[in-house]
Amino acid sequence: MTGVPLKHQRISRILAREIRSGRRPAGEQLPGEHALAQRFGVSRTTVRAALAELSEEGLITTRTGKGSYVLFDGGPLDDGLGRPCALVLQGVETRVRTLAVRETHDSGLADELALEKNAFVCVERTRELVADGTVVSYERSYLPPLSVIRELPAQGLGQDSLAEVLLRAGLRPDHGEQRVSGRRIDAHEAELLRRTPGDWFLDTRRTSRAADGSFVEHVVSLLDPDHFQLTLAFG
Known part of the structure; x- marks a missing residue:
């Protein structure tokens, strides 16, 4: 049905709200794929697709063999000297x-x-x-x-x-x-x-x-x- 988000999109939006609100602070490690799959009642493949969306939005970074970590902290990424x-x-x-x-x-x-x-x-x-x-x-x-x-x-x-x-x-x-x-x-x-x-x-x-x-x-x-x-x- 048009306008209905796919499973991975629904998960990525929920996690994005948690990150942007500060509930998940910058640097926090997200639960593993298995834990997220259990939480949302989906497959790990769906979880990976959701994490990929969050990564593309610049909200998390995923490190091979270590997991996914929050990047976004809700504040401007600047040190006062205009460092890009x-x-x-x-x-x-x-x-x-x-x-x-x-x-x-x-x-x-x-x-x-x-x-x-x-x-x-x-x-x-x-x-x-x-x-x-x-x-x-x-x-x-x-x-x-x-x-x-x-x-x-x-x-x-x-x-x-x-x-x-x-x-x-x-x-x-x-x-x-x-x-x-x-x-x-x-x-x-x-x-x-x-x-x-x-x-x-x-x-x-x-x-x-x-x-x-x-x-x-x-x-x-x-x-x-x-x-x-x-x-x-x-x-």
Whole structure:
């Protein structure tokens, strides 16, 4: 009959309402196929079709051998700096580990950013899930070596975020650009991410500048596509 949803569509709509309402928070693992089949009185094939619809809508991600996890959290996927690639596990506890804070010189990066000086302070960090220790990102932040920032290699970040450090240094991101691609990680990156060389990750390059166009920050990130997604705002 026209207008009557198919079984898998009915299931996907019910689960979608539970996710969008916040009843199932971002990061939560959905019940397995067998449990969902019992709940709705359908076959596992029908459940798989429903999960596929939810995945196409960007509400869940399904990991082979692990199950399906909620992506949507009902809030805007943005960190305040206009990052089009945003961590979608908002509300899920994560921790950041600082691997290194050092002064460095990179003529290639300076040329790319049209900077006269090639000196930077580089902060290397990973982010992992508290629940199981899964590392979901590795990033290198390149900052201009202003007085406040040049103290970081000796003093460390402490409890401060990089955003707080930038503000103390008088650096306020106003605009910028970000490029997103995908590639396979090498052996060194795999060691940092606790993955296998050749695993596929999102590779992002983001440059932030102040209102007067001066350099604020350049961030190179490797993001686990199971936990990050590209979001675009327009209009």
